[in-house]
Amino acid sequence: MELRHRALQVLCLADPEQKAAAALELFAQAATLSIADTAPVAPTDPDALPGRPERPELLRHTQVARRSPATPEGRAILIHAIAHIEFNAINLALDAVWRFDGLPRDYYLDWMRVAAEEAKHFRLLRDHLRSQGHDYGDFPAHQGLWTMCEKTRHDVLARMALVPRTLEARGLDATPQIQAKLRQVGTPDALAAVAILDVILHDEVGHVAIGNHWYRWLCERTGQDPETLYGTLVQKYEAPRLKPPFNESARRSAGFSDAELRWLQQA
Template sequence: MHPRLRALQALVLSDPDQKVAATRALAADCARLPADDPLWRQPVRADGDAAGVPGRPGRPLRVGARDVPTRSPFTEEGRAALVHAICHIEFNAINLALDAFWRFDGMPAAYYHDWLRVADEEALHFTLIHGHLQAMGWRYGDFPGHDGLWTMCEKTAGDVVARMALVPRTLEARGLDATPLIQAKLARVGTPDARAASAILDIILRDEIGHVAVGNRWYAWLCERAGLAPLAHYRRLYREHQAPRLKPPFNLQARAQAGFTEAELQALVADAG
């Protein structure tokens, strides 16, 4: 079976453990395929194949971002809710990466290799953070979660340029800003479970810089191919798809490592002012 159709099979799985296993097996198998294998040029999309995308468990209860209860990390349940929120993001990130890999025909082989690597790393992140949540006595689904990441995925389903602009380099890039703030809170808590969560976030932040870089790389490539001015086109897509407003503080160092240009970083700060 074509690797991208296998990705679709993984994408529609609702059980998190099964999705993780299918994603990691696919990534391992594709690692042995040469980058110039002609199969990457084969179109795989067909009418109606998006039915059931994405597969998600019945829980957590999905609510609006403003309806997620706020809990203090200085309580055990509050820390569990915080870890669960990260778990929810990582589960959605598996779906986002699999969807980017499966959905868009006609991209270079390197694009598919990039997004499958991202899916594999997101599956690892979910495994790490869910394992920690379970060690705390909870499981994925025990707290509500918001649906903002997948909502933008749906909005950009018909436009790979918009997808690269608004998912990895907008929504996922917010994680680069948020992670140090979360780690600062956990450091103030100082409990063993807080320190363990922060160590996992070190791994996630390191890899997420690379994931945002993938979005930046392919957004720039697509803009060049289409003759688009990247910054001006980004602003148009941002307004058109009603992306959430980006608020400081920004992790400018991590964003620079992820491939944002100096002009983009200056515009980010100026637009938020």
């Protein structure tokens, strides 16, 4: 079976561990698989995409409680929230693989690599939660990342602009701040979480770079200016407003230009 058909199958899996394992296995095989010329047919049941477990309970972003990492429960809630983001990121990468036609083979291989690395991140965080007496699904979560995925399902250019280089790039800004709070707590579990976030931040720079690369490639193919178009897409799809401070060094490593960083500060 072709890579894109397989990616859709993995996207439909509901069990988090099965999905993570399948994403890693599919990436290991990806170089030997053909790329489907046309997108696979999506399930008729809208709730089948993405496959997800019954827990965690999904709430609106404003309904999800925030707790101080100074307490063990607060740290567990924080790590759970990040684990949920990484689980959704597996889905986002798999969706980018199966949904869009007519792109270079490297596009599909890039996003399969992202799916596999997000699966690795999810497993690291879930193992950490379990070491603290909790598990994925124990706390409510929100579905903001997938909402933008649905909004951009008909436009790969908008998808590249607004998921990897907007929503996922927020993690480049937020992670060092989270790490600083955990270091201040200083407990063994907090410092173990800092080390996991080091791995995630390193990989996420690469993921955002992949988004930047394909966004600019698509802009060049369609004859559009990437910096001008970005602001238009942000307004059209009502993307979240990004707030400082920005991790400028990580964003530069991920391919953002000085002009784009200035636009973020002014916006």
